[in-house]
Amino acid sequence: MSALTALAQLRAVRDGSAQRITTVRHCHIAPRPLVFIPLKLAGEAAAPLGAMVGTDPHYPRLLVVPQPRNRDLRFAFAADLAEVFLPYIEGFEKTTETVERKTGDPYERCLDAPQILVPNRSAVSFTGMLGRSTRFRRADGPYPVHPSVPLLGRWLTYFADRSQQPGSSLLLAATEALGLHWATGQSGLEDANLAALLGWIAPPAGMSGRRAAEEAEDPLLWPPAGPATDPGFDNEVLGPAVRAYEEAPTERAVERVTQALRTQLEPTWKLMWRAVEELRALPEGARVKDRWEIDRGSFTRFVERITEGGPPQARRDGAVGAAARLAGLERARASYDVQRAHDDPLVMAEYRLTGEAFAGTVTAADPEHTEGEGRSRKLRPLITVETDDPVRLALGTTVGSPDRRGHAAEIVEIADGEITLKITKGMGRGKTPAPGAVPEPGERVTYTSLTDDFQSSASLPDPEQTPWTHGGPPEEYVPSDDDAQEEWS
């Protein structure tokens, strides 16, 4: 957290309503996302109780497990869930574009990709757990399941894994997506309650955000957004309904459980679509498209992996795989932070506050300034920027600007709020700079040492070359019968 966010939170408390902490939206919101609200049985690692799922706000599909301890009913639930998920995902697989590469052959990439929206971080974990408990199952042999179940498991695992990637929007938790754009007058712990968070951001007419958030804490008015259910509901409503089903598994008994779960899921379903609306209403940041393109690429590769008949994801990463994954996450994090700052003056303000960036007005420019003699004579335009920001950049630091892509400069002099910069990149190859490449006096400019330059991936050995310090070459993962028959009690 920065002092800027802290200040926004204080304002939120004073005004009783959430405060924006970005000027644009930094995540992709699909035109037709799949909203998925899972509920799990208390005390169990991955026993689904039910779920509300669908792409149409007016027609949610409600799936329930009338006796959550029954293994067959759980797999039936997984098969039902696959009926919603798989056609949605497959709808994006067919339409592709051809991407040309400077080196290597052109390849195909899906034009769009699925987007799954869940209420909170726990629902993301539960999605991963549900994936873990279904992806090794088989349609043949002992304990056969519907063929769609293991496929669903692989997709759920993929989405849950992908959600750890900073900047990815394939699977988003609503509370996190909202929290990225608004500061509320409550703590982060309380922000994990979707109803309370939305209460601050978009309270009902005539009510303050503070009051709406207070109301949202009553589990009778606003049931928890899952996957954990309200203990009071479990004890007073669900428990008796499940016992009735156990005594007589009639349709009426199923209906009773279904109705009970509907009361818990419907309010959250509405909240989820309100969250979508709120996010959609924000203008999209310039680089959101670039990141969605990376998501589309990742999605396409996973589609290919499944088409080629690759095995389900292993239980654990090998040493090399894990190191590569961590390095990838770090690069994605660095790039995501820089991209957001470049897209959004309010995010850039955080770096201005710490002195890693500054904004000001150009007071002088020498666009035709050169360095060197004869053949090595180079165009190096100079500009002077006046700023009030507390700059903490050393002389010689290379800085870039969110206003001009491909533009780079070096800090030559800092004195009394006046900074002299030597432009080193992005002014063209001619004797005089390209038009518009050098900021003119009077222009407002921002410079920062944060750059989103290409970073080569970490050089790691092949998995077969894993050193003994890291356990030696891992055994290749082959799904076993044991995996397929694992208990799910």
Place this chain on the structure above:
Amino acid sequence: MNRLDELRGPMPSHPHDARAIAALAANPGCARRGLMDAAGVDKDRTARHLGFPAPFGQSQFAITRGNVFEALVKENGCAELLRLLRELLDLPIAQVGYQDVESVGSHLRHSHTRALIDRAAREDDGAAVFYDHPLFSLEIAGHTSYLEPDVVAFQIGGRFRIVEIKSFGLVDGQAEPEKVAAAARQAAVYVLALRTLMADLGHDPERVSHDVVLVCPENFANRPTAALVDVRKQLAVLKRQLARMTRVDRLLEGLPPDLTFDLVPDQDGVPTRPADELAGALRQVPARYAPDCLSTCDMCMFCRDEARRSGSTDLLGRQIRDQLGGVSRMTEALGLAEGTLQPAEGQEEIARLLRLADRLREEALN
């Protein structure tokens, strides 16, 4: 009458369980909680009477699951547990004794536990024994608290280990970090209690291992698996906190002599004291509210409401206090940011930062 008994009133002292003691360690600076716990006040009841019940509850499904799993691990004299320990600790034991301490009357359980542990530590005959339902005691702020752990103590060759049975799943060798952390904090309380007992009996407390055995269901099945958890860090925190609590007499100093948290129960035990009056009494002892309290302390809703009314920055979490350079009032921080308040001595730096933050926010949003 003892001053702490006066604070509590005629109700019997509310026993501490390991969860409560572990929660104490989470917020050592809270005088209100420290004093209420030292006096053995029933915080849950107090919070209810004040109209601020804590949002805690347990689902019958979770309770059933926990009981079923524990029974499974302990059935046939902990046969399953023996198998797990053999694998985990690589023990060459074929047989193990089983002592259910609960078999004696409750008033004898503590002395019985003591005698059993003493005998085991004294006569090292190489036999392995499980002690189920032991009753430990721990000195908390000058009061002896009895702990009824739902744990098993395991002893072989005069060395002891705490075994904690939890029903959250260990999937592919990983469990939810918060749950493991909570289990480790609780187990540390038992390790400390058993070590204290050993020292008391004149044995080396280090004979109680700081590696506790955590028994959980494996993957999605009911079959148990075991893992060792090192609780040295939790032990250190706990010891420091308990050492602080022994100075509860310092908390008592300066309190009005007639201060009490008595609920004034009638014949049926129903509290009759006006809630406002009780709230007033509680406010005499400062709390140190943090959002983390919402998951650990019965008094959390009352203290949160108080923090809201007073406009304390604690409401938003500890991080924000760091960002605001220790400014504790929201209005003060906002005043400094917006320039309506002149910084006091020592506040110039943070005031400059906040004013800059304010300017940058305005610039970006307008």
